[in-house]
Amino acid sequence: MAHSTTGGRSKRARVRLEAELTLRDWGPKATTTSEVSGKRVLVDRGIPGERVLASVFRGREPLQGSVAKVLEPSPERIAPPCPHYLKGCGGCQIQHVAYSAQIRMKQRLINQEMAAAGLSCSVDRVWTMRSPWQYRRTAAIALGWEAGFRPRGRRGIVAIHDCRISHPLIGAFCDRLNMLLAAGRLPNYHAKAWLDCTVVDSRDAPALQVVVQAITGLTLETHPELGQVAATLAAMDGVGSVAYRHRSGEVRPIIGDLMGTIRLAGRSLCVPAGSFCQTNLEMTAALLSRARTLLEGRKIGAAADIYGGIGTLGLSLANLVGSMSIIELDPRALEAARRTAGAWGLSHVRFVEGHAEQLVASAGKLDLAIVDPPRSGLGDAVIAALIGYKIPLVLYVSCAPTSLARDLAKFRQGGYAVKSVELFDFYPQTYHVESLAVLEG
């Protein structure tokens, strides 16, 4: 074992040792697990079964490490195609793993979470991408003296010039941002500000909705340079609109229209700058098609899409139900849903603004609840109300297997059966995973 330190001038220099390790199993966030001197270590960029030379940082258990050299590679190891991945970009974690093995890893992860929550169900079906690249239509680009993504496990920014998992507009935008920063035409925000970007479909070509945000929030008074920054960004190729997130949380337009549209399964949905938008539209269409198959042939009167956002799920499935309520906290998203419903001629949709936890009880007796909560999962009040009303069918869309398993266990205690759990690979090359669980009461 060799020892060294990093960050020599920093008081918090991290002591590092090099160790030859056998990687055992997948750990959290696509790390692999091993042991150093009797301590558990989580190693980045490995694959279970491999023998590697790893850099391991001393600290609290579990220790953190990263593969420095592969001594005995797994047959599932491939050469990552992205140069930024090799520089430690934190946007992807498993580019070095063959796509079929990525899927097996995610499937196993969901099954483990289900088992840990005491559930006997496992992934019944897997939906993958034909080409697992260029799928991301949203990105948060950090701004410092360079523009790019956060590195994995350390501070700073990895300057990005092209992003293999994103829509080409996003990589090209990063590249041009870096040129402007190098020329001193944009301020250095020291990684405390970032640009939230969404690719929307304007009439002629795709365009970026850009929202400038900062850790401390922004106002035009505290950041008088914002107007000039917005003008510079708006003049860039591919940028459709520029807005900023005010310290209050409100998104305010600077240049261009706040409302854009995306094309999903052949139809246009309105998307406001700064609101949640599904990043992988190909897989969202696959999930919708699956949900449609699950609902067809059933007689469904009242339905609700809880945590409904811009109505991606609820509006797309509304023609299969008697009435649909979209319950959502973000007023801009709900306004977009209202506009989309108008354009689609849907008159049997209600729009309910506020906290799902407070509103779901007033949704009353439903025949179907669609829930698509943030990573934290469903609030207890939502689960209690759905169980209390004995809603016969719940479609649970989740981006977090741990909270999904926890919530499914609560439904099961409330008398529900988990009919199926399906994996939709919305986020190839990353550890993130989307799933759809079907519950019957």
Ligand SMILES: C[S@@+](CC[C@H](N)C(=O)[O-])C[C@H]1O[C@@H](n2cnc3c(N)ncnc32)[C@H](O)[C@@H]1O
């Ligand atoms: C994962 S997104 C899903 C959005 C939508 N289903 C879609 O596919 O576009 C979660 C949504 O829940 C909303 N949200 C977060 N917390 C909420 C709460 N307590 N009550 C209602 N909506 C909430 C967010 O604003 C966001 O739009």
